[in-house]
Structure formats: structure tokens, C-alpha cells
Amino acid sequence: MPSKRMFTKRLGALVATGLGVSRPIGALTSEPPPAGTLAVNGAGDTGAAAGSSAKHSPPQQLHSAVANGVYKPAAVTSRGVDTVVTARFDPSLVTMTGVPQRVAAPIRELLSRYDSISLDRLQQVAGGTVLTTDGPEGCGVVVGDIDAQTLRRELAHDADLIQEPATKAGFTRFKSKRATTALGVRADEIVIGHATSISSAVAHRDAGISGRDAGHSRTDTDYGPLPARLRGDATVCVDLGTETREYLRRTLSDAPEALRTAVDAAAAVGVACSVTQDGSKHTESLSATPATSQHGTADTPTTTFRYGAVADPKRLDRETAEAIARAAREGESPFTDATVSRHGRTVIIETAADGDIFAPHAELTGVTVGDVESLSDS
Incomplete structure (x- = not known):
């Protein structure tokens, strides 16, 4: 269980x-x-x-x-x-x-x-x-x-x-x-x-x-505008609760302070991933200065990420978001050209990963993902 x-x-x-x-x-x-x-x-x-x-x-x-x-x-x-x-x-x-x-x-x-x-x-x-x-x-x-x-x-x-x-x-x-x-x-x-x-x-x-339910108490989930702003080939939105927030705080204890601040302040967070095989940019870039990534080939597709958080602007200001973007750009396994935009209470960070898409995330957050394997029906 x-x-x-x-x-x-x-x-x-x-x-x-x-x-x-x-x-x-x-x-x-x-x-x-x-x-x-x-x-x-x-x-x-x-x-x-x-x-x-x-x-x-x-x-x-x-x-x-x-x-x-x-x-x-x-x-x-x-x-x-x-x-x-x-x-x-x-x-x-x-x-x-x-x-x-x-x-x-x-x-x-x-x-x-x-x-x-x-x-x-x-x-x-x-x-x-x-x-x-x-x-x-x-x-x-x-x-x-x-x-x-x-x-x-x-x-x-x-x-x-x-x-x-x-x-x-x-x-x-x-x-x-x-x-x-x-x-x-x-x-x-x-x-x-x-x-x-x-x-x-x-x-x-x-x-x-x-679609029928038992009508129990908590039926409303508030992601704000994240689902609309984080469209991609894969999209995840999380309405954070107390226990999960506390766990993430502990998990991210060694992560950059700005990232820990964002988790602490956010009511909801999300991530979207878009992959292109030919290196063309995603057609729905939300940033004023879109992130650019490596030129994809048949073996190295281009992967663009968008991360979003819904929070009080006083607690998650632009400086904090830009500090997260800098940490992403400057890591040992860096992202490419991370950019920040704000839409009311929602902050979006858009970036791309070079090579192994899991390595820079693991480095930035301290989460272990293990070796990556190819997967197909064959």
C-alpha cells in the first residue's frame, strides 16, 4: 500500500x-x-x-x-x-x-x-x-x-x-x-x-x-491560470497542501534559497514540457524573450520547459524568480537562457535543457532520478 x-x-x-x-x-x-x-x-x-x-x-x-x-x-x-x-x-x-x-x-x-x-x-x-x-x-x-x-x-x-x-x-x-x-x-x-x-x-x-461523485467536502481545486499558461506535450499542475509543502521544504533544504522561497510562498505550482525533433522553437512561447535551446537532431531533440507558481507577489517577487533562473543557468548541468515573466499572481520561468533533461533538475533540486533509459515497444 x-x-x-x-x-x-x-x-x-x-x-x-x-x-x-x-x-x-x-x-x-x-x-x-x-x-x-x-x-x-x-x-x-x-x-x-x-x-x-x-x-x-x-x-x-x-x-x-x-x-x-x-x-x-x-x-x-x-x-x-x-x-x-x-x-x-x-x-x-x-x-x-x-x-x-x-x-x-x-x-x-x-x-x-x-x-x-x-x-x-x-x-x-x-x-x-x-x-x-x-x-x-x-x-x-x-x-x-x-x-x-x-x-x-x-x-x-x-x-x-x-x-x-x-x-x-x-x-x-x-x-x-x-x-x-x-x-x-x-x-x-x-x-x-x-x-x-x-x-x-x-x-x-x-x-x-x-463523472458522478459522493459530494464530499473538498471539491474545488485552484490552479489559477497555470493550466492555460503551461500547455505542452506534458503538463502537471499541483494544488499544494500542508503536508506536501512541508515535505518539499525538507527535500529542498540544500536547494537555492530562492527556490525554497517559491515553494513556501506558492499556493499552486506546475510544469510543462514540449519536445521538438527538428530544433524549431515552440510556437506558444509566453516570455517576452523566449528561451532558446540546442538545435535538435534525430538523436538530441529540443526540450523546452515552463515552470509556473501562483503566489502573493509580495512573497514571490520578480527578484526571487530571476534568482531561480540564474541558478538554473549557472549550474554544472545548466539550462539554456532561462527567462522570467509575471502575469498577475502567476510567475512563469521558461527555459530549455541541454542533453540529459533530468540531470539539471536533479542538480538544482537535490532530487535523485537515477539513470535514464530509452524505451520503445521493441
Whole structure:
């Protein structure tokens, strides 16, 4: 059973490294913000930028609530909620950038276990998770060219799963015998609920399918303008709670003072990553002076990052943000031309990483991500 300590450790690595998540591909889950901005077909989403790594457009007819941005994990749980995370990303990024070893292993295990799932045919992963008093709970969706008939047959013969007797909104449902996860499968979509108990995982999965919830207390999540300003091939937004903030303070004890100040002051933080194969700049640069990065080749794609924080300008002023940008530029594994812009209470830092995209993040934050491995279906 995942502990709160392990969840906050993963969250710290996720925010610090952009793509450095330490959970299987189907478990990268987070709550869509208002108006479905981080839904698979989110409001205001312009799709992948020109020259980006995205190879597909998601199917136009999506059926689950989590794919359409109306699933609210904080409304499903009856437990106290500390932190809410939202995310969406294009799975093709893992073949472009590589991933830390601890992430590569469970992805390979998933791909080898089910013949009907191919990394090359997955198009989007999105969802929501909350850190409760008992541990993480939430639901995610994997969207792509999925052979649902074959997958249902594989799942029905999986000794670790139980098929539930009825469908829900066209989804065939399964629950795990050993793990606290529950699945829903239909054409082009796999919905995955996870929690600290199987009954809660089933509740999150069903809410992720239908959008219905139990009407529990904390249903509002405030990311401010971050979802709109941090669009990219991968986007993560975090509504920070007390326990997670305290953990990040401890994790960043040796990080630059400006970065620790930003975490302490921010109500919400986020990161977006955009990858281009041909070295062309991202078409949606938000800075007055856009960050420029290395010229990408077939072996070294260009990776642009945007980091955002929503905070009181008196606590997170421009000087603090510029100090973070300087620390990013001057490290042993430096970012390229980090720039700062302010939009009301929101500060955006835009930059690019040369070579290994994980190394400069690890150096700046003190988070260990391990060796990076390439990943593909072959």
C-alpha cells in the first residue's frame, strides 16, 4: 500500500524533474482543473506544437468523465484531502527523451503483459489524484488505438483480476484481487482507478467513467491560470497542501534559497514540457524573450520547459524568480537562457535543457532520478 511519504516523495520528484515520475504509465493520474483544461480534449487546448513529438490526435468521441475533464477525485473520497495533482502527457515523449530506470521497468512490464497495448499506439494519458490522510487516491485514463476486444479477453484470463458482472457506460469493468486498482475498458479508452482500498479504487474508477461523485467536502481545486499558461506535450499542475509543502521544504533544504522561497510562498505550482525533433522553437512561447535551446537532431531533440507558481507577489517577487533562473543557468548541468515573466499572481520561468533533461533538475533540486533509459515497444 503506497504511503503518504512515498507519494510526497514521488510528487517532489515529479514537480522537480518534469517527466521524472516513478509510477507506471497507467498510474500517472491527476484531477482535471476547471473547464477541463487538462482533459484529453481540454478546453483551450491547441494540441501539440508544430514540430513536437506528438504523433496522434486523440479520438474526437471520448466517453469517460476523466478524459473529458469532469472527474473530481477530491469529491469522491470521504477522507481528508491534502494535495491535488493534475496531469496530461503524450506517451510518445518517453521514446523521445528516455525515462529514469525506475519508471522504465514498470512500463516494460505493462507492455509485455498485454499484447493488445502498444506504446506506439497510445496517444494521451490524463487524470487526477489526491493525497488523503490514508494515502493517494484517484483515476486516470489512457487514450489511443486500443484493441478493446483483445484487451478484454486478456484481462478476463488474468488470474490477478476479477471481471465485474455488468458494464457501465459501455465500459467492461475489472478489479484487482491483490492490488487496490480497478479498470474500465472500451474502444480507445482504459480507465484506471487507484486508492488505498479496493472499494475506494472502484469508486474512483466509476466516477472516472460517469463523472458522478459522493459530494464530499473538498471539491474545488485552484490552479489559477497555470493550466492555460503551461500547455505542452506534458503538463502537471499541483494544488499544494500542508503536508506536501512541508515535505518539499525538507527535500529542498540544500536547494537555492530562492527556490525554497517559491515553494513556501506558492499556493499552486506546475510544469510543462514540449519536445521538438527538428530544433524549431515552440510556437506558444509566453516570455517576452523566449528561451532558446540546442538545435535538435534525430538523436538530441529540443526540450523546452515552463515552470509556473501562483503566489502573493509580495512573497514571490520578480527578484526571487530571476534568482531561480540564474541558478538554473549557472549550474554544472545548466539550462539554456532561462527567462522570467509575471502575469498577475502567476510567475512563469521558461527555459530549455541541454542533453540529459533530468540531470539539471536533479542538480538544482537535490532530487535523485537515477539513470535514464530509452524505451520503445521493441
